[in-house]
Amino acid sequence: MNALPAMTEMNALIPPRSLTALPASHAPWGDTMLAHTGRATDAFGGLVNTPVCRGSTILSNSLEEWESRKQPNNPMASYGRFGTATTKAFESAIAELEGGAASIVFPSGLAACTHAIMAVVRHGDHVLISDSVYGPTRQFANRVLAAMNIEVEYYDPLVGGAIRERIRPNTRAVYVESPGSLTFEVQDIAAIAQEAHRGDAYVIMDNTWASPLYFNPFAHGVDISVQAATKYIVGHSDALLGVATANPRAWPLLQAGAQNFGQIAGPDDIYLALRGLRTLAVRLRRHQETGVFLADALSSHRAVARVLHPALPGDPGHAIWARDFRGASGLFGLVLKPMSAQAMSVLFARLQLFGIGLSWGGYESLALPVDTPSRTIRPLHLEGPLLRIHAGLECAQDLWADFSSGLDAAWACDGH
Numbered sequence: 387m388n389a390l391p392a393m394t395e396m397n398a399l400i401p402p403r404s405l406t407a408l409p410a411s412h413a414p415w416g417d418t419m420l421a422h423t424g425r426a427t428d429a430f431g432g433l434v435n436t437p438v439c440r441g442s443t444i445l446s447n448s449l450e451e452w453e454s455r456k457q458p459n460n461p462m463a464s465y466g467r468f469g470t471a472t473t474k475a476f477e478s479a480i481a482e483l484e485g486g487a488a489s490i491v492f493p494s495g496l497a498a499c500t501h502a503i504m505a506v507v508r509h510g511d512h513v514l515i516s517d518s519v520y521g522p523t524r525q526f527a528n529r530v531l532a533a534m535n536i537e538v539e540y541y542d543p544l545v546g547g548a549i550r551e552r553i554r555p556n557t558r559a560v561y562v563e564s565p566g567s568l569t570f571e572v573q574d575i576a577a578i579a580q581e582a583h584r585g586d587a588y589v590i591m592d593n594t595w596a597s598p599l600y601f602n603p604f605a606h607g608v609d610i611s612v613q614a615a616t617k618y619i620v621g622h623s624d625a626l627l628g629v630a631t632a633n634p635r636a637w638p639l640l641q642a643g644a645q646n647f648g649q650i651a652g653p654d655d656i657y658l659a660l661r662g663l664r665t666l667a668v669r670l671r672r673h674q675e676t677g678v679f680l681a682d683a684l685s686s687h688r689a690v691a692r693v694l695h696p697a698l699p700g701d702p703g704h705a706i707w708a709r710d711f712r713g714a715s716g717l718f719g720l721v722l723k724p725m726s727a728q729a730m731s732v733l734f735a736r737l738q739l740f741g742i743g744l745s746w747g748g749y750e751s752l753a754l755p756v757d758t759p760s761r762t763i764r765p766l767h768l769e770g771p772l773l774r775i776h777a778g779l780e781c782a783q784d785l786w787a788d789f790s791s792g793l794d795a796a797w798a799c800d801g802h
């Protein structure tokens with residue numbers, strides 16, 4: 387990265403812009419819960435934080451204690467693979483935040499997505515998956531589920547209650563993600579869940595974009611909610627982690643499924659996620675404000691065709707977002723007007739505050755050019771290059787100055 391620009395100078399060049407109105411209440415309950423959940427101060431000599439507990443073998447003092455550890459849901463008795471105090475602290479915190487019965491941690495977000503599906507499906511089942519699903523989840527479905535004789539059908543993320551026509555007697559899972567990966571379509575989760583539950587299908591939701599604070603999956607009929615904790619929960623781009631939370635109906639399946647596969651995450655990464663949780667509400671408010679500010683400012687730039695951000699009043703998903711969500715995170719899409727490859731190079735060469743890289747949810751801003759995402763049902767019509775923007779915790783005006791100067795240079799490069 388080049389030397390940082392002089393921030394105050396840049397700020398002086400920018401006319402003040404008003405923020406688009408944000409929802410009055412983000413998730414005030416979250417602030418208090420995040421400070422107190424998942425702690426066991428008395429068990430650790432008064433330490434505020436549950437420490438990193440390392441361990442495989444957990445010794446018993448007597449044969450009687452050993453026997454007493456064989457709980458019905460823990461046939462192997464106490465063992466590191468079933469979790470330590472660090473694991474339990476994180477899982478209980480997430481279960482409380484999501485409002486589910488219980489949670490289980492996975493070594494990555496993708497592992498949480500795939501194991502949530504594997505927990506419920508059986509040979510010969512049919513699963514419905516949103517056409518706007520996270521790309522690696524789509525690949526898992528096409529490669530692994532298909533090879534297991536599980537029929538995968540993609541549905542239009544805007545389908546709502548009309549998903550009824552797609553549901554069959556052997557439909558076992560409806561996998562939703564809202565807003566959609568890269569294209570940010572907002573789904574009517576309650577309407578979809580209502581139809582799915584006419585049969586015995588489980589509704590699994592990838593709830594990473596909103597985090598547990600800005601969307602309550604269980605109040606909208608979801609059975610299993612998945613978080614790529616790598617994103618906002620860890621929040622600092624320094625660990626990979628996933629977590630899945632179930633309602634009472636789905637929990638026995640989810641727990642057994644994870645145990646059958648032997649999935650565990652390391653205590654250091656879980657500790658980082660617990661630590662990230664403490665500031666989640668504060669960070670999200672800032673990600674939201676800056677994201678909305680940038681999205682709003684970008685939507686009137688001459689090099690921009692469209693901004694894909696459900697908190698903007700003109701967005702096609704805005705009405706459902708405003709009805710169902712408590713807030714927006716800092717991740718949104720940007721469709722540029724047609725632009726030459728050379729102009730794109732100029733844009734990215736100019737950017738000093740936006741990193742080019744995968745993942746998101748850290749404190750730092752990112753801008754990522756993405757290939758046209760795979761779609762089966764709902765073809766995408768993109769006017770020009772698609773970018774995914776993550777608004778970090780930097781000063782919003784500095785980010786706008788940086789990005790708009792890149793866009794101006796790219797626009798000029800194409801001779802406009």
Ligand SMILES: *Cc1c(COP(=O)(O)O)cnc(C)c1O
Nearest residue numbers: 494495496520594614616626627
């Ligand atoms: C990043 C991401 C995942 C996967 O998380 P990893 O920790 O990278 O495996 C899953 N779903 C969504 C929506 C994501 O953005």
